[in-house]
Amino acid sequence: MKTVIYYFTGTGNTLAIVRDLAAELGDSELVPVPEMMRRQEIACDADAVGIAFPVYFLDLPEIVEGFVRKLRFTGRSYIFGIATCGERPGGALFSLQALLEEKGQALASGFVFVMPENFIGPVDLMGDAPHRQDKYAAARGRIAPVAAMIRERKQSLPEGNPSAILRIGGKITRSLATTLYNTPRHLRATCRCNHCRTCERICPARNIVVEKDAVIFGNSCTQCYACIHWCPQGAIEIGRRTAGKPRYHHPDVTLADMLRQRGDA
Ligand SMILES: Cc1cc2nc3c(=O)[nH]c(=O)nc-3n(C[C@H](O)[C@H](O)[C@H](O)COP(=O)(O)O)c2cc1C
Ligand code: SF4
């Protein structure tokens, strides 16, 4: 009855959810997506396979898309999706369903967990501490019923918005938002940086190199905001949009947990 849950996380929300879910399910293994991305192909034959990720601009993170394309199912797995988001899951789980269909696989079920927002935008979406606590409590309350659905191998429509227009819109939104907010292009380290290399070690896309007197961002950013939220000096900004805004990570997830995601020795 083994369950393998592949997960991707930028600030720990998704990891916190899949940890609780794995504990509830029993006989489960958590496997980080960034570590798997070093492989050409990822063979998988578990009885149940979960794919867990945060929603970015109503869609899947690019790194998760790349990961699903590398997956090769060698048995008849029950496949479920877990999407965490701030409020609006859009068609992210339907995008996952479509990707799996391209591989001749079906998404048996897909669940949305609403968690604190880690996007730093023009307006505050993160909310205050009581608001975040409410979200953690509501999400915890969903763990047992979701685990029961998975254990019973229930088939259900993925949660979120199934509209094809929204799904196509999601791709456009992601691309437009990427252009509009320019996260990859506008990332920069300020003079607060003390060259500790945390950002280089945490970046799931291996997109950052810290040199003696510079932090260099490459072109493969997956927009997870991990570097921004986990920099101990609060030294990473996206243009001027993030200046003075609070940073976030899930309270039960540590920097060590995050560093393990890449599977570096
Ligand atoms: C670039 C970016 C885009 C996001 N887009 C959405 C979105 O479209 N809808 C939403 O509800 N939350 C959105 N979020 C918020 C995250 O999905 C949410 O905070 C998630 O739980 C973060 O998970 P993590 O801590 O595992 O990285 C976005 C976050 C980022 C960084
Ligand atoms: S984590 Fe922050 S302080 Fe450390 S090297 Fe990166 S930008 Fe500089």
Ligand code: SF4
């Ligand atoms: S550069 Fe920063 S935001 Fe981009 S993928 Fe790396 S850690 Fe995430």
